[in-house]
Amino acid sequence: MNPFSKPFKLSPGFLLGGFLALAGFLIQVLRGPVRWASLVFPANIALLALFLIFILTAFLLRRRVSFFAWLGSSAAAVPSLAWTLVLTIIMGLTAQIPERGWLGNMVTFWPFVLCYVWLTAVVGLVALNHLTRLGRSWKELTPALNHLGLFVTLVCATLGCSDKRTLEMTLHEGETVSAAVDENGNTYETGLSVRLDDFTMETYPNGMPKRFASDVVVTDKSGKEIVEVIEVNKPLKVDGWKMYQYDYDSEAGPDSVISVLQLVKDPWLPMVYVGIFMMIAGAFLMLFTGLRKEEAR
Numbered sequence: 134m135n136p137f138s139k140p141f142k143l144s145p146g147f148l149l150g151g152f153l154a155l156a157g158f159l160i161q162v163l164r165g166p167v168r169w170a171s172l173v174f175p176a177n178i179a180l181l182a183l184f185l186i187f188i189l190t191a192f193l194l195r196r197r198v199s200f201f202a203w204l205g206s207s208a209a210a211v212p213s214l215a216w217t218l219v220l221t222i223i224m225g226l227t228a229q230i231p232e233r234g235w236l237g238n239m240v241t242f243w244p245f246v247l248c249y250v251w252l253t254a255v256v257g258l259v260a261l262n263h264l265t266r267l268g269r270s271w272k273e274l275t276p277a278l279n280h281l282g283l284f285v286t287l288v289c290a291t292l293g294c295s296d297k298r299t300l301e302m303t304l305h306e307g308e309t310v311s312a313a314v315d316e317n318g319n320t321y322e323t324g325l326s327v328r329l330d331d332f333t334m335e336t337y338p339n340g341m342p343k344r345f346a347s348d349v350v351v352t353d354k355s356g357k358e359i360v361e362v363i364e365v366n367k368p369l370k371v372d373g374w375k376m377y378q379y380d381y382d383s384e385a386g387p388d389s390v391i392s393v394l395q396l397v398k399d400p401w402l403p404m405v406y407v408g409i410f411m412m413i414a415g416a417f418l419m420l421f422t423g424l425r426k427e428e429a430r
Contacts, residue, residue, distance in 0.1 A: 137203040145203070146212030153251060154216070157243030166241035169295050174400075177292040184250075184288070188257040195258075205258030213252040220245045249291070256284045275418045282411025285404060293401020300397075301379065304329035304347065306390040313396050323396060325371060326352040334387040345381055347392040363394065374398050 136145040172180060191201040203209055224239035231238040239245050260280035266273045300313035300321055309328040312320050327349055334345040346364035353359065353372050361369045369376040380393035 135199050137200045139199070139202075141203050141206045141208035143208050143211055146209050147215070149209075150212050150216035150248060150251070153247040154244040157245070157247045161235060161243045166235070166238065167243060167246050169241065172292065172295040174296050177295055181288065181292055184254075185257075188254060188261065191254075192258055192261045201258075204255060205262055210255050210259065213248065213255050216248045217245075217252045220248055249287075253284065253287045253291075256280055256287065260284050272422075275415050275422065278411050278415030278418065282408045282413075282415060284408070285411065286408030289401045289404040289408060293399065293405065296401060297399040298397070299395065302327060302376075302394045302396055304349070304392045304394065306330065306332060313394075323374065324354050325374065327376075327394070329392055332381060332389055332392045334381070334389065336387060340386075342386075345378065347378055347394065349394075351376070373400060 136142075136148075191198075191204060195202040195205060220239065220242075223236065224245070227233075227236045227239070229237060229239065231241075235242050260277060260283075263273045263277035263280060267277060298315070298321065300315055300323070302310055302313040302323070304310055304327060306329050309326050311323060311326045313323055314320050328351075329347055329349055331348040332345070333348070335343040337343050344364060346362050348362050349360075349369075351359045351361065351369065351371050359369070359371060363369050363376055363378045365378050367378075375397045377395040377397070378392070379395035382389035382391040385391070
């Protein structure tokens with residue numbers, strides 16, 4: 134008897150979660166942790182395309198393959214959420230320090246990643262189910278927005294992490310710099326030219342820093358010069374980079390002629406925001422629909 138045939142049951146889902154956890158554990162032993170750094174563009178785009186093809190195929194074959202029909206049902210959603218939640222709680226209760234072993238870096242722990250992928254696939258299929266029923270009833274719009282928004286957020290936040298760059302650029306007054314380094318000391322060309330004209334610091338009477346800022350001239354990829362003051366909590370956005378005031382020569386204090394900027398680029402972040410806004414829209418629509426029902430009573 135097919136365990137995934139109707140009526141759908143929860144037990145196959147909990148067994149599948151156990152299988153994924155065991156398979157992930159074996160992969161962890163044999164191959165080591167998930168290497169997210171290898172999934173930089175265009176590898177993450179290729180992986181996303183394969184994942185979307187799988188979800189679309191599962192959706193189209195859901196009436197022929199009972200497993201695919203089950204995968205898009207609540208009978209799969211509940212155990213996938215339960216398994217992922219348990220592993221997330223473990224992550225929350227465990228100090229995430231990679232040097233402490235597998236549980237110290239849960240985002241690279243194969244059992245967690247496989248259960249996370251399973252949950253994301255379920256969310257994607259449920260979103261497709263609601264989207265295809267929009268033509269019959271606009272009541273499907275709320276769950277469609279919620280599930281599609283969650284799917285977009287999960288996928289883009291995960292696959293986009295490898296493309297995120299956080300660099301430090303050290304500037305000396307009067308000098309122009311275009312390269313920056315990451316936390317491992319690797320040097321990257323940013324595509325920007327940055328000249329520090331002046332570093333200023335204001336202090337409290339006891340000498341503690343009150344405000345420090347950098348007067349810079351930034352030349353972007355098009356050759357346009359941008360004259361700006363970068364200070365704490367007031368970053369400058371140029372060519373996809375966010376430039377933050379990060380540090381200075383602490384020994385020189387107010388007399389420092391050195392400024393350190395932190396440059397952050399996260400090309401997938403706009404899509405994460407799109408997913409979040411879709412979920413917010415779905416929540417407001419749910420609230421609005423609920424209020425109208427109350428008024429109609």
